[in-house]
Each structure stands twice: as structure tokens, then as C-alpha cells.
Amino acid sequence: MSLVIENVWPRTASWSGGELTLGGVGVRALAAEYGTPLYVIDEADFKERCLSWLDALPDGDVHYGGKAFLCPEVVRWLAELGLSLDVCTGGELAVARAGGMPPERVVFHGNNKSPAELRKAVEWGIGCVVVDSFTEIDRLAAIARELGVRQRVMIRVTPGVDPHTHAFIATGGDGSKFGFSLSAGLAMRAVAHVLSEPSLELYGLHSHIGSQILETDSFRLAAARMTDFVAAVEAEHGYQVTRLDLGGGLGIGYVPGDPLPPTPAELVAALQKETGGLHLAVEPGRSIAGPSTVAIYEVGTIKGDFVSVDGGLSDNPRPAMYDANYIAALASRASTAGPRPVTVVGKHCESGDVLVRDLPLPADLTPGDLLAVPVSGAYQRSMASNYNHVPRPAVVAVRDGGARAVVRRETEEDLLRLYS
Known part of the structure; x- marks a missing residue:
């Protein structure tokens, strides 16, 4: 049962x-x-859920998914506890700044970041930008070059995994608007593109397969495919990727009788089985705020x-x-x-x-x-x-x-x- x-x-x-x-x-x-x-x-409840993720991944990075719920006070809680923050718009970026999150602990997502948003992020000294299209790679490289910095980036890879969740919140399939398709070869092209830009530093690879996922199998499959891709990048380009951000998406129960989701510790253990010694990052949002x-x-x-x-x-x-x-x-x-x-x-x-x-x-x-x-x-x-x-x-x-x-x-x- x-x-x-x-x-x-x-x-x-x-x-x-x-x-x-x-x-x-x-x-x-x-x-x-x-x-x-x-x-x-419930402030105590929120913070205890943050700490459960930090305890589950002491040697990695926990980026709170700000889109679940964000305000300056929550940012202050996250900063004090030692979490990092994932934002996906200029507005969320502004809230991160207002709440005092150190810029090096902020990761900037989004499939259509505007030039103005990217410029603000780079000028602030943001820790990492997750690039989502070839246009964005060119756009970000030009901004970083103009500002005289070398901007860290992760490449968002679409691993072709069906997370068995609502279609509106499934993001890892080949038909997704997000990221570079692994199966179509676009992800490897994106790696080559980033490596060719002197103003960009390939900091790691990123994937996010969806939200409200209540089992570990989909996460493990995505982790395995991303780990294989890390090896393929080293074989083709001689570049060793050491950091893998496997996104968020852990589901929660909304009514009594809903399936009991994995704990943070159970999910992290499942991911680590597939990824070996890579430095892992996760992006819980719903499981903390909900x-x-x-x-x-x-x-x-x-x-x-x-x-x-x-x-x-x-x-x-x-x-x-x-x-x-x-x-x-x-x-x-x-x-x-x-x-x-x-x-x-x-x-x-x-x-x-x-x-x-x-x-x-x-x-x-x-x-x-x-x-x-x-x-x-x-x-x-x-x-x-x-x-x-x-x-x-x-x-x-x-x-x-x-x-x-x-x-x-x-x-x-x-x-x-x-x-x-």
C-alpha cells in the first residue's frame, strides 16, 4: 500500500x-x-523546510525557486540560512537585490531575458546566467564584452524526459520551449558556442524537467542523461564540466490522501546515484513555500x-x-x-x-x-x-x-x- x-x-x-x-x-x-x-x-515551518534541503545536500548548492513565492523578507531568510536564489525575470532580480541576497548566490533563468534584464544582471555581478537560446548566448556575450567581464553561464539542456505531471508544468520534453534539445544535438552546439566566446565562462549544465513530480524515476533518468552528456562534452571538446544543476520540481501533497512525495534526502540520494562526483545544485520552491x-x-x-x-x-x-x-x-x-x-x-x-x-x-x-x-x-x-x-x-x-x-x-x- x-x-x-x-x-x-x-x-x-x-x-x-x-x-x-x-x-x-x-x-x-x-x-x-x-x-x-x-x-x-509560518516562518518557522518555511525555514525548517529550507534547512531540510541544506541537510540533504551539504556539499552542493540549494537555490530556492523564487517563482513559487518571493518577497524581500523571504530573500533575507534565504540569505541568512545560506541558500542561494533562482530568479527568472528582471522583477524577481529586483526583489533579490532589495532583500540583500549577495549577487554571487543568484542564478538567472528564463527563455526570453531582455537585453535590459541581462545588462542589469551582469552589472550587478550575478553569479550565473542560465542561457536558453543561441540568441541569448550572443546577446549575453556582447553585454559581458562591453562591460569588460567574463560572465559565468550554465547551459539549459532539455533531456527529453516526461515527468508525468500536468502538461502546463512539464518542461523537460523535446517539445518544450525551454533549453537546448539533447536528442537534436542543439545542446552540444550550445556548448561549442559558449566555449567560443571569450567573455563567457561555461560554469555548468542545467536541466529542469517540470513541477509537482511525486516520484524519483523521472529525476533519475534526467540525471543519468545529463551525466552522460557531461562525459560527451569532455570527449568532444576536452572541457571538463564539474557542476550540474538538476533544477527543482519536487511535488507536495495538497489534500489528505495524496501520495506521499519523496523527502529532500531521498531525492538527493537518488540524484547522487546517477551523477557520481559532480557538484550538484537543486532548485526547490514549491516543496518549501507550499x-x-x-x-x-x-x-x-x-x-x-x-x-x-x-x-x-x-x-x-x-x-x-x-x-x-x-x-x-x-x-x-x-x-x-x-x-x-x-x-x-x-x-x-x-x-x-x-x-x-x-x-x-x-x-x-x-x-x-x-x-x-x-x-x-x-x-x-x-x-x-x-x-x-x-x-x-x-x-x-x-x-x-x-x-x-x-x-x-x-x-x-x-x-x-x-x-x-
């Missing part, structure tokens, strides 16, 4: 008198001070089996995009009423604005109650939009009975400020 997820709440979560407490702070007090919808990040955060909503209306809350599609697009599953729980009071199945929906003018389907909640649920949705830290607030001109929620960090906003709530004034 396969092991499954049993508890999806952060490590410090507890219940008292029917109220959910996170980091020693009750959700009623949090909602009263910061409003709803609200993202509550389980550490709970979304809090207030019930607004109840109409038949529909329970409408004050957020939805604009702060969590994952159910609409990926058919993602979540649970929610009454978090502000105790109830002795029996459960009845409901569908929790958002406030947006879309029939697809659904957060949780067929969820048993107390039959006496009423407007003003608070619902808590666990495992809400990855690709929710970071993908939030202003659809229907709804301001984006605040993010509050809790720890040891204290709370502080690390991302303030947007206001209507913020939205109107963009208009001329």
Missing part, C-alpha cells in the same frame, strides 16, 4: 476552541488586523450549495488552470453541526472561479465565518492578478506569537495610481 499525506497543515498549526492558530497567533486576530483574503506564512502557508477567506454569501468567499481566481488561479485540488476548514469557531457538501467559490465574474469542490463543511456555516485553505504558499500569491480590479491580498509572517506583514495589501489607490 502506498504511503499518503495525512496532515497538510504547517508544523505550528493548532486548534483551540475551534479556532486555527498559526505560529501562536489565532486567525481571528489576523483577519481583524490585516483583512481577508490573507496569506499567512506547505508553509495558509490562505484565510471570509464567507460572504451562501446560496444553495455555493459558499462564496472574498477571494478566488485573482489570488489562486491554480484550480482554474490546473484543476488543482484543495481542502478548506472552518477556522474561526467550533461547530457541532453535521457536515454537508458544498462548493467554495470566489467573487469573480467567472463560472470557473471555484476554489474547492464537493467539500464537507458544517451545515451551520454562516456569512462572516473564516475558512482556512492549507498548502497555499506556492504559485498562488505569486500568480495573483488584479482581475475585476480586485486588489491583491497581504502576506503575513507569523512566529512565536507575533505577526508582521511582509507584503502589504494592495488598495484601490494602488490600482488607480497606474492610470494616466
Whole structure:
């Protein structure tokens, strides 16, 4: 029998008198001070998950995948703990700088980095740029040459591995928009191209096969193919690649009963079996941020089996995009009423604005109650939009009975400020 997820709440979560407490702070007090919808990040939980990756790979590099969730305060946590950071846009680069991450510990991804973004990265002294196209190699080489530096690069290789995840988050197949195809010979051409540019230093090779992967077989196959490619590069060019970045993608459980994913230690051990003595880097994001955060909503209306809350599609697009599953729980009071199945929906003018389907909640649920949705830290607030001109929620960090906003709530004034 396969092991499954049993508890999806952060490590410090507890219940008292029917109220959910996170980091020693009750959700009623949090909602009263910061409003709803609200993202509550358990700082201790987040940091413990970071440390589990560092413990799993003490002789390698752990680059937190910033696209999962990023703000300057999170950058400060990462820097203090000793993690590096993976960014993929100029905006994420700016957040890295604002949070004080040393530039040599930042890796810059992306399949279409603009010349302006590349220039800012090189001028800042970024540790490594992951090149993704021949155009980018030429573009970056020219910028580095103009600035009089030798820029470290990794080449993103597409190893042709199907990670058995949602098509929208599978990135390692031959039809991917990312990287240089291994099977088509483009990866070896990219190596030759980089080696021919005096202003570039081939720092290592990179691959990333996808996201929300719940087994090690796909990772091991990608690692084996990349290790074979390292040997092929040395045979053809006489250049010894010593560094291999195998990306992120480790999945998490979202609801009780989901398959139990490998631990960081189990995944790293599987990768090391395939890669020998190469210096390894990994890029966890979802597995750190996801389980550490709970979304809090207030019930607004109840109409038949529909329970409408004050957020939805604009702060969590994952159910609409990926058919993602979540649970929610009454978090502000105790109830002795029996459960009845409901569908929790958002406030947006879309029939697809659904957060949780067929969820048993107390039959006496009423407007003003608070619902808590666990495992809400990855690709929710970071993908939030202003659809229907709804301001984006605040993010509050809790720890040891204290709370502080690390991302303030947007206001209507913020939205109107963009208009001329």
C-alpha cells in the first residue's frame, strides 16, 4: 500500500476552541488586523523546510525557486540560512537585490531575458546566467564584452524526459520551449558556442524537467542523461564540466490522501546515484513555500450549495488552470453541526472561479465565518492578478506569537495610481 499525506497543515498549526492558530497567533486576530483574503506564512515551518534541503545536500548548492513565492523578507531568510536564489525575470532580480541576497548566490533563468534584464544582471555581478537560446548566448556575450567581464553561464539542456505531471508544468520534453534539445544535438552546439566566446565562462549544465513530480524515476533518468552528456562534452571538446544543476520540481501533497512525495534526502540520494562526483545544485520552491502557508477567506454569501468567499481566481488561479485540488476548514469557531457538501467559490465574474469542490463543511456555516485553505504558499500569491480590479491580498509572517506583514495589501489607490 502506498504511503499518503495525512496532515497538510504547517508544523505550528493548532486548534483551540475551534479556532486555527498559526505560529501562536489565532486567525481571528489576523483577519481583524490585516483583512481577508490573507496569506499567512509560518516562518518557522518555511525555514525548517529550507534547512531540510541544506541537510540533504551539504556539499552542493540549494537555490530556492523564487517563482513559487518571493518577497524581500523571504530573500533575507534565504540569505541568512545560506541558500542561494533562482530568479527568472528582471522583477524577481529586483526583489533579490532589495532583500540583500549577495549577487554571487543568484542564478538567472528564463527563455526570453531582455537585453535590459541581462545588462542589469551582469552589472550587478550575478553569479550565473542560465542561457536558453543561441540568441541569448550572443546577446549575453556582447553585454559581458562591453562591460569588460567574463560572465559565468550554465547551459539549459532539455533531456527529453516526461515527468508525468500536468502538461502546463512539464518542461523537460523535446517539445518544450525551454533549453537546448539533447536528442537534436542543439545542446552540444550550445556548448561549442559558449566555449567560443571569450567573455563567457561555461560554469555548468542545467536541466529542469517540470513541477509537482511525486516520484524519483523521472529525476533519475534526467540525471543519468545529463551525466552522460557531461562525459560527451569532455570527449568532444576536452572541457571538463564539474557542476550540474538538476533544477527543482519536487511535488507536495495538497489534500489528505495524496501520495506521499519523496523527502529532500531521498531525492538527493537518488540524484547522487546517477551523477557520481559532480557538484550538484537543486532548485526547490514549491516543496518549501507550499506547505508553509495558509490562505484565510471570509464567507460572504451562501446560496444553495455555493459558499462564496472574498477571494478566488485573482489570488489562486491554480484550480482554474490546473484543476488543482484543495481542502478548506472552518477556522474561526467550533461547530457541532453535521457536515454537508458544498462548493467554495470566489467573487469573480467567472463560472470557473471555484476554489474547492464537493467539500464537507458544517451545515451551520454562516456569512462572516473564516475558512482556512492549507498548502497555499506556492504559485498562488505569486500568480495573483488584479482581475475585476480586485486588489491583491497581504502576506503575513507569523512566529512565536507575533505577526508582521511582509507584503502589504494592495488598495484601490494602488490600482488607480497606474492610470494616466
